[in-house]
Amino acid sequence: MTSEQKTPEDLRAFKVYAIKAGTVIDHIQVGRAMKIIDILKLASHKSTVTVGLNFPSSNLGRKDIIKVENRELSPEEANRVAIFAPNSTINIIRNFKVADKFKVKIPEIINKIIVCPNPTCITNNETMSSCFHVSHNGDINIIKLRCKYCEKIFIHDDIREYKS
Amino acid sequence: MSDLSTEEIKILEGLSKEEILAKLKSEAEEQHKSRKTFFGRDIISIHELSREGILHILKHSKGMKETPQPDLLQGYVMGSCFFEPSTRTRLSFETAMSRLGGKIIGFAEAGVTSAKKKETLYDSMKIIGQYVDVIAMRHPMEGAAQRAAEATDKPILNGGDGSNQHPTQTLLDLFTIQECQGKLDNLNIAMIGDLKYGRTVHSLAQALTNFNATLSFVAPESLQMPNYICDDLDKHGVKYTLYEKIADVVSSADILYMTRIQEERFPDKMEYEKIKNTYVLDSKMLISAKPNMRIMHPLPRVNEIATDVDHTPHAYYFEQAHNGLYVRQALLGLVLGKLT
């Protein structure tokens, strides 16, 4: 299945909420959109953000979509998305057209943004940045995050807090 | 990139920039792990040590036990930074330094330092690092030793960071196994008691992935070895079996590694009463043991090894505690560059 061939359903997601410029994060695994809003701090941003939940999708069955107006996500921000939605695609929109489109890539190391869920980790008891090593056993939907400091291993659902 | 051969460049040509960087990084990490020179290096986690690295430390530990070197570290100062009390570990580190002719400064609880005034660990360790040549430390927070290592370029020897790592304990366990069995490879090692919360047995099990051990885990179901450790063992192809009774492993084991089951781990006191005598070892249970079988325990013990075991040829826990001294001497000598 190629991602270039658009089904009518895929297109609908763009048409209904068409934006002039900004970013569309598409093919988000259902239920993960709110986590992504959190991790990218989109709720505190000045731009208009539209969230679509449970859209029908030919690939995923159902999917979530996020549209951010007048803001282009940087590759680094896109990689943060990959932690929670490894199959998602980023569409950069300029003048109502998809100017750039790429799949997110899971980073090897995540600095700063994730708060270590272990309350007795040194990172939660001293002013400092967290650091996690990311790994998965072939299945990108099940990633493991290993804290560089307390060495504990976490999965998606363990992560509750973020810093920007 | 200038020292790459033509073949290596050819291999790299087919890769993306990210892949090349990842490849170089993992090669550098491998080199770092297997590096035998320990000069200037931190000893924070047993995961950072390869089989070769571990064997190198054990070789020097044996050397220290056989031939005392009272002047090896003359002129050197060790910072002994114990942010939480642990008399046993602290005395072992400090004795190790003294017996090599070095000096010690330090403190034995957070109350006497600026930690109470909310100075960061980073700042404390940066300052202390300016006074000393090497630092032995213990701290109640997981990851503290790693953080300290970022604050100072003096080598850090981790004497325990919360429930995380205590690599000198794991190294002295490995040294003791090697000493009493004459080898480290292909042994049958049974771990008994609280395997869920026991940091010691987690690190030891993971370190033994380097030595083709066959492991037996004897614990009540609620205190069995955690999944993430078992996953790691699976990944390394280590054979292990879960048991509920000590009697099931006595005759096959080369090592019985006993640990204490703490009452406070059981929310249900009835549950504790039911199991508390199941994980106690006494001399009668040792009849079927192999002659070479040795019993280890990280100490302190409470009642999980009856005192009548002390007089059997199988008891080895006091030698084990004693060996901590030689392992710590070897590490001090290695990270200060006086042993190679």
Ligand SMILES: [Zn+2]
């Ligand atoms: Zn942590």
